[in-house]
Amino acid sequence: MPDIFIIGGGLSGLSAALECQRLGLSCRLIEVKPRLGGSLATEILDGWKLDHGPFAFKEEADWHFLSEWGLDTDLYSLYPNKRPGGRVAFRSGTQALIDALSRSLTIPVIHRMAVSSIGEIDGHYTLCLENGLMWEAAGVIVAAPARFAERMFRTLVPELSRSFFDYAYDTITRLALGFRKTDLPEPGRAAWDMSFPSYDYTDHPDRVPPDHWLLQIGVRYPLHQTSPDQIMSVLRRDFKWQAEPLIQRMSYWPEADPIPPHHASFPGQMEVLMGLLPARIALAGSDYAGTDLASRMESGRAAARKVASGL
Ligand SMILES: Cc1cc2nc3c(=O)[nH]c(=O)nc-3n(C[C@H](O)[C@H](O)[C@H](O)COP(=O)(O)OP(=O)(O)OC[C@H]3O[C@@H](n4cnc5c(N)ncnc54)[C@H](O)[C@@H]3O)c2cc1C
CATH class of the missing domain: 3.50.50.60 (FAD/NAD(P)-binding domain)
Structure with a gap:
């Protein structure tokens, strides 16, 4: 057979x-x-765990399956009491699930x-x-x-x-940017342009060196309509960072999110x-x-x- x-x-x-x-x-x-x-991929680099695909998820989703894989304690809340609509991420990077x-x-x-x-x-x-x-x-x-x-x-x-x-699919450019805390004000809830639908950030010690922020952003401009430099210049303006990121990764997913589901x-x-x-x-x-x-x-x-x- x-x-x-x-x-x-x-x-x-x-x-x-x-x-x-x-x-x-x-x-x-x-x-x-x-x-x-x-699409689940994490890069580990000098104390940073950078996600190239998904990073943060809705807290209220069904996470029971994590215990079977020994990952029930890997999930942590990103903004306890700070932002409405709970968000969670993996301490070891999202690829922990694949591993x-x-x-x-x-x-x-x-x-x-x-x-x-x-x-x-x-x-x-x-x-x-x-x-x-x-x-x-x-x-x-x-x-x-x-x-x-x-x-x-x-x-x-x-x-x-x-x-x-x-x-049909939505295009996403994912950015993982690492800053010293002194160079990036903690992001608040800005009036977002629809092209920048998502951002999340963490200073969890398993994901980021001490006194640093990891900022993970999803941008919906297709790269044929813009350039990495233009994206960075809009982000620089909106997030008001004082110095360029120490770590910078950009992953382009031309067909990231399926629309029919x-x-x-x-x-x-x-x-x-x-x-x-x-x-x-x-x-x-x-x-x-x-x-x-x-x-x-x-x-x-x-x-x-x-x-x-x-x-
Ligand atoms: C940027 C981004 C952000 C996301 N954000 C979220 C989120 O916030 N929340 C959420 O729930 N989900 C999110 N997702 C979706 C989530 O990552 C996927 O649904 C999940 O990883 C399951 O994927 P999958 O196995 O169905 O498909 P994929 O991860 O796409 O895997 C398909 C695999 O098939 C392989 N393959 C393709 N063609 C062939 C072929 N001909 N022969 C052999 N192999 C082939 C590919 O190389 C790939 O490894 C996001 C995805 C992306 C890209």
Whole structure:
């Protein structure tokens, strides 16, 4: 019997892989990049933990799953009693979640290989890779974003593929900036331009050297309409810093936030689309599930259970 393949090694793909492993299924994970984690990435540098993707999350989300991964004490409140609408972050960086899941993974992980299409021959699925290889699969879990899944499903489920073709995303430039406290006034609630929808900051000793601030900002100007220098000059003006940041990282995500999951009609549409999939093929991840980390992890586990029940 060939293996089950999980395509994509972000949070959702890892959750699917661990559930397949728990169910005793023979499976493999394919991740096109050299590292696991997808959009969750933390850089550790001289006492700083800088997040390139998400940094802060809504406190009221479902965080029960953290205890299973030994991370229940890793989450901390960013602004106790200071700002309404609680926000939390990870002491070890958001990638701690990926590292915890990866440590439990025992199945083979194949890096630097991209799946381009999924086919079916004589009741078996086939995966075509961009380097020309073709593998047989007992089942497939696609845990890659819809913009990539669109191509994978073109022959096998054309209707699904067509519906992913118009999938829209918001662009985000993420900045992680490190300052001496004396150089950056503690940010207040400014009247924000809609292009700068989010900022969070911390001086937690696990994330920042003593007497420093880490400022994490999300900017929505597409880089083709502006430049890194222009972004920095607007931020310099709005945050009123007195000296340039000691640490500066800018990560550009041209397709960061999927927009359809925020529409009220999305769950119904997704149910119809999921119904088009054959029994041993499933989808998991941010483009097909709810908008918090727990939902994405559950979508991975549900995909594994679906494929297992179709074997
Ligand atoms: C800048 C930014 C800010 C965010 N902020 C928040 C937030 O505040 N709150 C929140 O809940 N979520 C946030 N998110 C979303 C969150 O990070 C993701 O939903 C979560 O990490 C789960 O991702 P995923 O595994 O579904 O997809 P991804 O992390 O996108 O992983 C998909 C993986 O599939 C791989 N892949 C793609 N194509 C192929 C292929 N053909 N073959 C093999 N591998 C392939 C990719 O390399 C990637 O590793 C943010 C995302 C970004 C980018």
